[in-house]
Amino acid sequence: MQNQGPVVDTLPDLDAHWDVVTWSRDYETGHTGIDSDHQRLLVLFNEFSQAVNSGKGPVVIREVLDELTDYTHYHFAREELIMQECDFPDYGRHKRMHETFIRQVEDVSKHYMNGGDLSAFLLSFLAKWLSGHILSADRQLGRYLGENAAEH
Ligand SMILES: [Fe+2]
Ligand SMILES: [Fe+2]
Numbered sequence: 385m386q387n388q389g390p391v392v393d394t395l396p397d398l399d400a401h402w403d404v405v406t407w408s409r410d411y412e413t414g415h416t417g418i419d420s421d422h423q424r425l426l427v428l429f430n431e432f433s434q435a436v437n438s439g440k441g442p443v444v445i446r447e448v449l450d451e452l453t454d455y456t457h458y459h460f461a462r463e464e465l466i467m468q469e470c471d472f473p474d475y476g477r478h479k480r481m482h483e484t485f486i487r488q489v490e491d492v493s494k495h496y497m498n499g500g501d502l503s504a505f506l507l508s509f510l511a512k513w514l515s516g517h518i519l520s521a522d523r524q525l526g527r528y529l530g531e532n533a534a535e536h
Contacts, residue, residue, distance in 0.1 A: 403504075403511040404430045411518050413526025418466070421459040422518055428452045429514060436502045449496070453489055460486065463525070472528055478521050485513060 405426050412419055432448045460482040467475045492506050 403508045404433055405511050405515045411515075411523075413518075413522050414530050415466070415526050418463060418522065418526065421462065422522070425452075425455060425459055425514070428455050429511065433507050433511070436507065442496075445496070445502070449489075449493055453486075453493065456486060456489060463522070466529070467525065470529060470532055472525060474521075474524065474528075478525065481517060481521055485510075485517065488513065 407423050407426050411422055411426075413422075428448070428451055432445075432452050435445050435448045464475070464479055464482065466472075467478060472478070488510060492502065492510065495506075496502055
């Protein structure tokens with residue numbers, strides 16, 4: 385649904401075809417730690433997109449990509465721990481989604497290391513995946529945490 389704005393903006397044309405994902409309140413899960421992780425994750429994702437977009441060299445792109453990958457691992461582990469501690473019923477499915485995303489990022493990374501192009505499609509796919517995951521799965525988790533806050 386386009387109308388309630390998460391906000392996957394496409395940069396104005398130039399040579400720019402990469403999507404950036406802009407934080408908005410639509411992304412809030414209500415869990416402060418998860419929300420601040422997500423903001424950082426989007427910043428890193430956009431840095432990656434824009435490094436590619438502005439034609440930065442492989443050393444810089446590699447650096448940003450590594451940072452994005454490391455932070456993604458950190459954030460997913462944190463979220464999974466929270467789910468386990470709170471007996472989140474959808475833990476298994478949610479964890480598998482994380483694993484899929486990690487695989488995609490690693491595929492992009494390997495592809496790039498092997499001299500491949502980082503196409504707009506790949507970045508746009510990842511941007512949409514990431515924002516879609518936060519809007520659906522992570523917000524579902526946020527609601528659960530809110531409802532069970534007294535016990536956990
Ligand atoms: Fe998640
Ligand atoms: Fe998340």
